Amino acid sequence: MSESTRYKAFPIGLVTSCSTLLIIGCGDETLQRVRDARKFDWYKIYLISPTLTDEVRAEVAQDERMIHLAREATEEDVSKAQVVVEDTEDLQKADEIAAWCRKYGKPLNAVDKNQYCDLYYMSLIYRGPLVISISSGGDAPALSVALRKHLEANLSEGWAYAADRMAALRKSLPGGQARKMLLKNMVRDKQLLEAIVQNDRDTIDQRFDEAIQRI
Template identity: 30%
Template sequence: MYYPINLKIDDMKIVIIGGGKVAYRKCMNFLAFNKKVKVISQEFIEEFEEIKNKIEMIKDSYDEKYIKDDFVVVAATNNKEVNHQIGTYCRQYGKLVNVVDDKELSNFTVPSFVKRGDLLLSVSTGGKSPSLSSKIRKDLEEVYDESYEEYVELLGQAREMIIKNTDDIKERRKKLKELLDLSFDKLREIYSK
């Protein structure tokens, strides 16, 4: 069973082994969080050309030296045996590993997600139905559109101001709850810096 957790990956070294569509999709997930990753493969699909300045591409076959110093590893080759080798090594050395064709060997999965600034909504079926996760993600994208990025930012600013200016804990809680009843325009009018 998987435990939901958000990782601060700023200082983590991340490597993806594989240069196909799945590896590309995993790579794009990390780039959505402004994280540069290292990608190892003998061949890369064309889409990697478009992002080559945002990642470190190494044209080579898998070797342990490429994952030795990394903490997060994605095994996304088209070779089940190589993926198993990567997963086994990572588990032995306490690394986070996602083996795309072996959820039992993986110790983390990447859920479908919607990211709107600091708002992060994620959906997982524990690997049982990625297509259901994708469908729910698409539904969430419609409900929580791009405006939520600014909305969450304003809520954060308002929260800081209330905490700074309200000493009484009960009053503070009341004001924080009332924030969610304000319209977006009213919130912007009162708390926009």
């Protein structure tokens, strides 16, 4: 990609607390959308579709924040949501949903319909508090998924363990430049990074303890 090329989608983390997610339809990607949505701190997750697959129904049953409405979505439904995901095979309905989203200023992720998208869905990797997002801006979603699977297979659980420890350490220290420098110096520690890659938790603990003693 040349230096003059500009990406069309800026990857940014959306704070989901106190917000409502609306998922319309039950298509090929709905199950993954639901599974990912459940990992985030949405206040409510509404799934509106006349029918659900057994797998999606099972996911809904496991989360008290999820509410299934067995009907077609309405303009009022869209007006009350903060973020909308559309995964239907009905192109006329998809066009109608996109128009409602534009009317009420609701960001929309429309599965396999780039022309309607305000948001592009990312392939996500979870390692404790670390979330790695991969996006092609809707241009090569299959390649994004392939890269996610490759990284998932090669990122050890040591990253999750170290991230949990660092999150706890960060909360225990007063804010300011000293804390910032301590944490930056820790991640420059080659022994710590090697231990993370190898998921060597004893060495991870040792390197953390030694860093804390230097405070």
